[in-house]
Amino acid sequence: MKFLKASIVAVSMSMAAGAVSAATLTYEGQGAGAKVTAQNGAGGTAPNYINRQAASFKMKDATNALGLGTDFFAFCLDLAGIVGDDNYVINNLNPFQPGRVLTALQKSNVERLFDAAYIDVDATDNTDAAAFQLALWEAGYETDAGPLSLTSGTRVGSGSTQAITDRATAFLDAMTGTVTDLFTVNFLDADTDNRQDLVMGQLNTVNTPPVPLPGAAVLLLGGLGAFGAVRRRRTKTA
Numbered sequence: 001m002k003f004l005k006a007s008i009v010a011v012s013m014s015m016a017a018g019a020v021s022a023a024t025l026t027y028e029g030q031g032a033g034a035k036v037t038a039q040n041g042a043g044g045t046a047p048n049y050i051n052r053q054a055a056s057f058k059m060k061d062a063t064n065a066l067g068l069g070t071d072f073f074a075f076c077l078d079l080a081g082i083v084g085d086d087n088y089v090i091n092n093l094n095p096f097q098p099g100r101v102l103t104a105l106q107k108s109n110v111e112r113l114f115d116a117a118y119i120d121v122d123a124t125d126n127t128d129a130a131a132f133q134l135a136l137w138e139a140g141y142e143t144d145a146g147p148l149s150l151t152s153g154t155r156v157g158s159g160s161t162q163a164i165t166d167r168a169t170a171f172l173d174a175m176t177g178t179v180t181d182l183f184t185v186n187f188l189d190a191d192t193d194n195r196q197d198l199v200m201g202q203l204n205t206v207n208t209p210p211v212p213l214p215g216a217a218v219l220l221l222g223g224l225g226a227f228g229a230v231r232r233r234r235t236k237t238a
Contacts, residue, residue: 023088023089030055030056033055034160037051037052054129057075057198072200075136075200077096078197088189089191109148131164131165134165135168148172150168
């Protein structure tokens with residue numbers, strides 16, 4: 001039986017492909033995550049890092065100036081910066097400027113990862129949030145074409161639990177099948193050089209596959225606002 005587990009659904013607005021007016025985003029703290037150790041491998045450009053926090057981040061846009069909702073979860077693609085309050089613009093054309101610019105392959109991989117896996121991510125769960133962040137680093141730093149793997153490019157080291165590694169691998173493996181355009185992926189450029197550039201996904205409700213709900217289930221759009229990704233799980237009956 002399928003059911004929808006909680007919820008972070010970003011209420012969508014159609015956004016232009018280029019950058020929009022800057023808005024101040026406030027960092028509200030970590031949603032969930034875990035410290036991991038990983039290192040760069042063949043085909044990747046990520047720096048080596050130790051005890052890096054792989055996590056979802058709660059961001060607030062008090063006036064909804066960017067049209068992404070007043071509260072939403074975001075992830076990072078740049079390992080060199082720190083998450084904090086800053087002015088951001090949506091730059092879906094050639095992220096990230098003027099810092100590390102994603103190649104067309106890397107940008108496509110990030111977008112495909114959201115479409116393939118984000119609907120199964122619970123951004124309030126430590127394993128899910130850390131695993132999706134690891135998968136995003138692989139997608140955002142890998143330079144070789146072909147299937148993405150944590151054994152090349154951004155390799156996971158001993159600091160990551162097996163559960164996080166397995167979950168991240170499952171997210172990457174989902175990209176190899178047929179992928180529906182489920183999410184609008186928004187790349188958020190930070191104004192300050194040492195601030196993290198961010199990425200978040202808005203659910204395209206038109207393309208969301210129908211999921212039967214059990215009688216007592218409801219789709220929650222509350223919590224931190226209406227943000228994030230809807231997670232589906234299958235339950236097995238005895």
